[in-house]
Amino acid sequence: MSTRDRKVLIEIDGVSKHFGEGDTRVDALRQVSLDIRSGEVVALLGPSGSGKTTLLNVIGCIVEPAAGRLTIDGEDVYNGRWLRGDLRRLRLDKIGFIFQFHNLLPFLDTTDNVALVLELAGKTRRQARERAVELLEYLEIGHRRDAMPAQLSGGEAQRVAIARALANNPRIILADEPTAALDSKRAGIVMDLLRKLAAEQDACIIAVTHDEKIFDRFDHIFHLRDGRLNGNGGEDGAATG
Amino acid sequence: MNLAYRDVRHNLFRFLLTCFGLSLLMAVVLSMIGIYNGLVVDALTIARAPGADVWVVEEGTRGPFAEASRIPADTRESVARLHGVTAAGSVTYQTAEADFAGGKLRLYVVGHEPGRPGAPKDLVAGRPIARSHYELVADTRTKLELGDRLRLGRNSFQVVGLVRNHVNSGGDPAVYITLSDAQTLQFELAPPAARLRIARGGSVEGTDTVNAVIARVDPNISADAVADTVRRWKHLAAMSQAGQENLLTRSVVDRARRQIGLFMAILLTVSAVVIALIIYTMTMEKLKQIATLKLIGAPDRTIVGLIVQQALALGGIGWAFGLGVVMLVKDYFPRRVVLEPENALVLAGIIAAVCILASGLGVRAALKIDPATALGG
Numbered sequence: 001m002s003t004r005d006r007k008v009l010i011e012i013d014g015v016s017k018h019f020g021e022g023d024t025r026v027d028a029l030r031q032v033s034l035d036i037r038s039g040e041v042v043a044l045l046g047p048s049g050s051g052k053t054t055l056l057n058v059i060g061c062i063v064e065p066a067a068g069r070l071t072i073d074g075e076d077v078y079n080g081r082w083l084r085g086d087l088r089r090l091r092l093d094k095i096g097f098i099f100q101f102h103n104l105l106p107f108l109d110t111t112d113n114v115a116l117v118l119e120l121a122g123k124t125r126r127q128a129r130e131r132a133v134e135l136l137e138y139l140e141i142g143h144r145r146d147a148m149p150a151q152l153s154g155g156e157a158q159r160v161a162i163a164r165a166l167a168n169n170p171r172i173i174l175a176d177e178p179t180a181a182l183d184s185k186r187a188g189i190v191m192d193l194l195r196k197l198a199a200e201q202d203a204c205i206i207a208v209t210h211d212e213k214i215f216d217r218f219d220h221i222f223h224l225r226d227g228r229l230n231g232n233g234g235e236d237g238a239a240t241g
Numbered sequence: 242m243n244l245a246y247r248d249v250r251h252n253l254f255r256f257l258l259t260c261f262g263l264s265l266l267m268a269v270v271l272s273m274i275g276i277y278n279g280l281v282v283d284a285l286t287i288a289r290a291p292g293a294d295v296w297v298v299e300e301g302t303r304g305p306f307a308e309a310s311r312i313p314a315d316t317r318e319s320v321a322r323l324h325g326v327t328a329a330g331s332v333t334y335q336t337a338e339a340d341f342a343g344g345k346l347r348l349y350v351v352g353h354e355p356g357r358p359g360a361p362k363d364l365v366a367g368r369p370i371a372r373s374h375y376e377l378v379a380d381t382r383t384k385l386e387l388g389d390r391l392r393l394g395r396n397s398f399q400v401v402g403l404v405r406n407h408v409n410s411g412g413d414p415a416v417y418i419t420l421s422d423a424q425t426l427q428f429e430l431a432p433p434a435a436r437l438r439i440a441r442g443g444s445v446e447g448t449d450t451v452n453a454v455i456a457r458v459d460p461n462i463s464a465d466a467v468a469d470t471v472r473r474w475k476h477l478a479a480m481s482q483a484g485q486e487n488l489l490t491r492s493v494v495d496r497a498r499r500q501i502g503l504f505m506a507i508l509l510t511v512s513a514v515v516i517a518l519i520i521y522t523m524t525m526e527k528l529k530q531i532a533t534l535k536l537i538g539a540p541d542r543t544i545v546g547l548i549v550q551q552a553l554a555l556g557g558i559g560w561a562f563g564l565g566v567v568m569l570v571k572d573y574f575p576r577r578v579v580l581e582p583e584n585a586l587v588l589a590g591i592i593a594a595v596c597i598l599a600s601g602l603g604v605r606a607a608l609k610i611d612p613a614t615a616l617g618g
Contacts, residue, residue, distance in 0.1 A: 053616060062536065062613045092538025103533045103615055105244075107251030112242060117537050119242050128242075148251075164537070176616045 006037040007074075009171050009204045010059055015068030015078075017054055017227075028054040029065070030227040038171065041191075041198050041205045041217065046224035052208045053176065055224065059206060060095055060174050061087040073171045092121050096165030098207075100177035102157040104149040110136065110160050111145045117167045135163040139193065155186040162190070166197060173198070175207040184213045191217035244534075244543065245550035248527070259519055260558040266515065267563025270508045271588060275571060275578030277501040282579050284410035284489045287349070288482075291332065291359045293455035294464040295320075297471050297479045305334050305452035306410070306485075307492045312477060314420075314449045317357075323470055325462030330357030331451035333423040336413060339393050346383060348416050349409040350393065352423020358455045361417050367402035373419055378402035380414035394429035396422065410494060412576045424449065509591060517599035520552045524603035528610050535612035544607050552600035556592040560585075 017029040028051045036042055044052045057063035058070065061077060070078035073094055077083055084090055091097075104113045111132045118128035136142045141159045149157055158178065165173055173194070179187035191214045198205045207218070215221060223230045249256045288306060296305075297312070297320055304310020314331050321329040333352035338345050353359030355370045361378055367387045370376045377398040379385040389400045398418060407415040418426070458464045464481040471479035480488070524531070531544055564585055571578035 053613075057613050057616070060536070062611070062616075088535065088538045088540060091536065097536055097615075099533075099616060103529070105530055105533065107244075107248040108242075112247070116242060116244075116539075120537070120539055120543070125242065 006039055007202075008035050008071075009038050009073055010034070010036040010206070011069070011071035012055075012059070013069040013071075015055075015058060015065045015070060017051075017058060017063065017065045027227045029058065032068070032227070032229045034222065034229060036204045036206060038202045038204055039198055040219045041195050042207070043215065043218040043221045044206065044208045044224060045210070045221055050224040051227040052224050054227075055229075056174050056176060056206065056208050059172070060097065061090055092117065093168060094171050096168070096170035096173045098158075098161050098165045098173060098175040098178045100180045102149070102154075102161040104152075104157055104160055104164070106149050108149075109145070110141070110147050110149070110152070113149065113160055114163045114167050117164055121168050131167065132163070135166060136160070139163050154182055155189070158182060158186075158190055159193070162193065162197075166201070169201060169203075171201075171203050173203055173205045175205060175209075177209055177211070178207055179209065179211045179214055187211060187214050188217070243550070244547045245554065248547065249551060249554060256555075257558075260555060260562060263512070263515065263519070263555060263559030264562030264566060266508065266512050267559050267588075267592070268566040270505055270512065271563055271567045271580060271585065272571070272574070272578060273501050273505045273508065274584045274588065275567060275580040276574070276576050277498055278579035278581065278584065279577035280410060280494050280497050280501075281490055283406075283408045283412065283577055284494050285486055286407055287334075287351070287409055287415060288485050288489055290351075290361050290407060290415075291330070291353070291455050292362065292457065293358055293485075294458040294482055295326075295456040295467050295471070295479055296482070296485045297454040297456065297477055298452070300476045300478045302478065303488055303492065305332070307488055310452050311450045312452075312454065314424075314451045316451070316477065317354075317454045319474075320454050320456050320471065323456070323467055325459045325467050326456045327459050328358050329454055329456040330354045330359040331420055331454050332359040333420065333427060333452045334409075335423070335427055335452075336409075336411075337393060337426065339391050341389075341391055342384065346391075347413050348383065348393075349411075349413040350423060350426060351415050351417045352420040352426075352451075353417060354420045358457050359420075361402075361404045361407060361415075363404065364402045365405045367400070369402055370417065370419060371401070374422055375399060376401045376418070378404060378417040380407040380416065381405050382408060382414035383416065385416075391416075393418070393422075394426045396425070398422070406577065408577065410489070420451065424451075509595065512592070513595040513599050516552065516556060516596055517602050519555060520548060520596075520600045520603040521606065523551060524548055524607050528606070529615060531607045532610050532612050532614035535610070536615045541608060545604050548603045548607055549597060549600045552596040552603070553593060556596035557589075560589055560592050 012032055012034040015029055015032045018025055018027045020026055044055060046052050054063060058065050065078060111129055114132035114135055115128035118131055133145055136145050139159045139162060141156055144152060144156055179190055194205050195217060297316060298304035298310035299312050302308040302310045317329050317331045320326060331354055335350050337348050337350050339348060360369055370378060375396055375398050377400055379400050381403050385400045387400055391398050458467050468479035468481050471477055534544055
């Protein structure tokens with residue numbers, strides 16, 4: 001299937017966002033437009049303060065834009081205002097997050113960290129744990145299913161975080177510096193894994209990263225500078241800035 | 242999955258240590274309640290001990306416990322002759338100090354007429370006073386044992402019986418002796434000048450006075466009616482047992498009740514502040530985890546539940562530990578500590594309300610946290 005045939009999962013049209021007013025006003029995003037299709041693995045690059053994290057937060061429905069339109073998996077989510085009241089439910093069902101420092105809950109063991117999002121989505125405890133163990137096995141971390149986060153290595157913890165992000169079969173996975181805490185070998189393994197998952201689950205992955213050693217694992221790399229977006233001229237040239 | 246329980250289990254030692262600290266505060270609150278109850282019970286025990294229906298005291302006084310009262314001993318015969326009175330007895334109450342086991346023993350000496358109302362009931366050991374002189378029945382708090390001898394005034398008394406929990410509102414344990422011995426003791430304890438005047442016959446009142454006369458009334462006759470009759474006599478006042486108990490709790494114990502009540506209110510306020518601070522600190526330590534929960538889609542009720550359940554667990558465990566501590570040490574208090582189940586339950590209710598209110602600060606901080614906080618380092 002060519003990229004053109006794939007469904008657009010994220011449609012960002014003329015999104016702007018600023019913080020502060022007057023002299024202290026900072027334009028974090030200026031008229032950003034971007035389409036991301038299923039199966040794509042996309043990187044957001046840019047210097048500090050360029051708006052990468054803000055864009056990630058807008059796509060994750062964490063930060064409200066000032067203007068523009070946002071569509072997720074075919075559903076209009078923002079058009080001058082939020083169109084859904086239950087954004088947390090939207091995140092729970094459609095978006096998975098992978099953090100720089102895994103952010104596993106320290107008081108839950110590996111399995112329950114993954115099972116939690118399934119229980120929040122309405123699965124029974126038994127169903128949630130079964131699915132969590134299945135995911136951990138798939139990510140080759142099943143042998144650490146009873147370990148507490150503090151007992152895991154960086155790579156193991158990041159794989160558990162990925163399992164958690166994937167638990168509800170989200171269509172969109174947002175990753176903030178997913179390999180920053182890993183050595184180059186493990187970073188490569190994690191990125192290969194994400195690529196594989198994106199292909200298998202027909203999801204898209206958007207990662208904010210500075211990690212040059214994993215640039216070759218992305219389908220598209222978009223550069224942000226002063227809140228403006230420029231694509232790398234990938235297959236579809238989806239970005240306009 | 243109960244996140245509050247998991248978080249507590251993860252930091253169990255610290256949580257239990259916090260609960261223990263809080264439990265000491267709860268123990269003080271419960272002790273205060275127990276001491277107040279003990280104060281009331283102690284005050285009433287002495288008044289209830291004779292099993293009286295009517296108390297006859299000196300006119301214009303609220304004796305014999307709230308105020309001093311002194312009436313002629315022969316009043317008893319007049320009272321005994323009243324219609325409906327089945328038995329009457331004279332009693333005296335005085336505080337005395339005696340040397341015992343190398344220390345001073347402060348005693349509440351009750352004089353009564355053996356065979357008449359006024360004798361202590363429910364002896365836990367020994368027998369009632371059988372001889373007319375130099376025998377006494379003591380409360381177990383005196384640490385006296387059967388057969389011990391105790392010097393009161395110029396005479397030595399032998400302990401023949403023991404009662405439990407007979408103390409006055411000041412906490413002094415009671416000893417029961419015969420009325421005549423009590424009158425002698427009263428005379429011996431009077432200031433020397435007064436004693437000399439009495440010995441010369443110069444005093445208006447002799448030594449044959451008592452503090453009160455108590456009467457038992459036929460169940461078919463109203464005690465208030467008997468008291469009304471006595472009130473018509475000159476120089477005497479009368480009140481029913483209910484009136485006497487009401488007087489004791491209102492006038493004798495009231496100030497202590499208000500003082501302890503105020504102290505309890507302060508302690509509960511301190512507890513509320515401590516709980517609020519603990520919960521707030523616990524929440525602040527978890528802000529990034531709470532932001533993560535929000536980010537992965539946890540609804541507010543999950544986050545509020547995490548905080549409120551921990552607050553309630555903290556209060557509940559603190560309350561239970563506190564109750565345990567009080568139950569363990571209450572017998573070592575110098576004053577009687579009486580804790581009724583309803584006292585503990587009411588405090589549990591108050592603590593639950595305090596915990597819910599106190600967790601409001603933590604809940605507010607948690608709900609304000611931006612889920613974006615979870616992103617980045």
